[in-house]
Amino acid sequence: MVLQTYAIGRATMRSMLAKMWVPVLATILTIASAASGAEITPAVLYDVGGKFDKSFNEGVWSGVKKFTEETGIEVMEFQPTNQAQREQAMRRMIDRGATIVLAVGFAQADAVAKIAAEYPDIQFSIIDVGWLDKPNLRQYVFKEHEGSYLVGVAAAHGTRSGKVGFVGGVDVPLIRKFACGYVGGVKSVDSSIQVYQNMAGTTPAAWTDPAKGAELAQAQIDRGADVIYHAAGVTGIGVIQAAADAGQLAIGVDSNQNGLAPGSVLTSMLKRVDVAAYETFMDAKDGNFSPGVKVLGLAEGGVDWALDENNAPLVSEVMKAAVEEARADIIAGRVRVHNYETDASCPY
């Protein structure tokens, strides 16, 4: 409970700060850039996890914020709570003048496909979907398996007990893709290292439950794990907190979470959804919007591991060298990380 309040307290603090900032900045910048005369009206639909999840959605939000700060163009935002709302929200945004709609997360795939067909003159972009085919839709797919492989290598070098953990949100293909890449990275260093895997649940609450994340992390720690990677949205904040409380290490995901518990987060698997969001709106603004699938992996800078002053003391020279070597090998094609998506199985 304490954990949860702590996490929520921090989240609301930040959201309050952010809310005070955005209008102020926007006003200044609107005045500043009034002359440039932008003609696009961007809109973004977050995933159910919510804008301030410190992870996936917040990554998108930071890209959106960057766009607004640089161009002064306000972005319409909405956080849907159920399926019917997604389509409705997109229609409402378009009614209110949206010219480009960014949808966040695979759960919006159907809604985007339908609305994009209904409004051929509106531009659409979606993150984490690569299987649709519409002339006015851009799709972003990330090679999470490659990034997860890197942090797997880091985890293998960080563990002293020979046991590492993974906490996912819900057992869906996307999360299996994270887990599979991670196991691959761990086993590439030492195939005898054990990887414990747990999923937080089967309902949407599984993505927003730090207490559950802490519980699972604690259980893995009790079984000997000393490095735990999470891909569980807000739930993962609990994983990081539990690892920090127990003096063990956590690995963050999507956004750079090294600063959430400095000294206890070994690294973070960066998924640059902020780049996807920023690029989508910038391209639309500059008239460079193109449909099609954009696949962002290590080579494209779409995924990576996070190294900053918060985790510098935790990353040994050996570990750093090993991760960088794995990184170079993957980019050069010498190492192929298995992608769960291709055959719905994990060979590691």
Next chain:
Amino acid sequence: MERTLPPWVDMGLLPLINVLVVFVVTGIFIAIIGENPFSALTVMLKGAFIDKGALGYTLFYATNFIFTGLAVAVAFHAMLFNIGGEGQAMMGGLGLTMTALVLDPILPPFLVVLLAIPMATLMGALWGVIPGWLQAKRGSHVLITTIMFNFIASSIIVWLLAGPLIEPGQMSPQTRSFADGVQLAQLHTIFNTIGFSLPSSPLNVSFTLALGASFGVWLLLWRTRLGYIIRASGHSKRAALYAGYSPTGTIVITMAISGALAGLMALNEVLGVQERLTLNFTAGYGFTGIAVALMGRNHPVGILLASLLFGALYQGGAELDFQFQSITREIVLIVQGFIVLFSGALAHMFRPMLEKVFATAKPSHKDVSHDK
């Protein structure tokens, strides 16, 4: 339960007062966060009823609440707390989907729909019967077991949608869509074909089924022998037993009806809109059904009204989220919380006051009737 108030006060005035209090408290709350409560209310009402397609969305959400609300109410009349509407709806959706996926390559769409609907009720009923049977035979309280069955249902669905049933070639945990025509027609398409133009909304034939189900539940509870048994065993299990009714049978049958009603919710979401099984299509409607039943005093008419209110709140709430920077979906959730608090937990706050008012009014009323 002793009735000291006239029915229209008990069923009409008291809930109305509760709703008014909710509006006042919410208004104060919205003023505190720095928005004008009156413009918020206007936006919400317009967003729920007047804007293009708004009423359709409101009634669409209401359809979900009618089914889940009725499910809770039927069980409640037998003093069974069915918290498992969510899981029963999921299993209803699963039954419906399996029927559609297996049969739509070989049968005409119309027949597939006709077979899928009873499968939804059957699977929903099954998910109610098992906890009911455990209650009757083993004394495991349905309050606990139905919650557990929600988790079992969602685990089954996640497992199926991430593995055996997932549509190949994509990553979203969902089945393939049903064949063309395997759906419940949306009302705006029906009206458009007969010449009326209605704005697009997900409102579909399920709404009329929901109205039918409400009437059916009223008939069942107050006009049939089974309904009498259900209510009798709710009032006093011993009396029902003494009268010769089997408590086991009553519990199991009641839970079957309750589960079947919740299972029907899947028609609205799966067959009415998405035409495939997706993860989390129940989106908490099963739980909201508890609040709806509470607020509707477990009577179909009350449930219809409460469903309309919650539907309006869902739809108008989304509109609030759109129009105001400072009103987020969390605030909308808080408003829903107020409704549950005032019409559920504090439902009887104003009862003593009203009783006093009507107690002073009563004698004269009685005198008049004596004179006749």
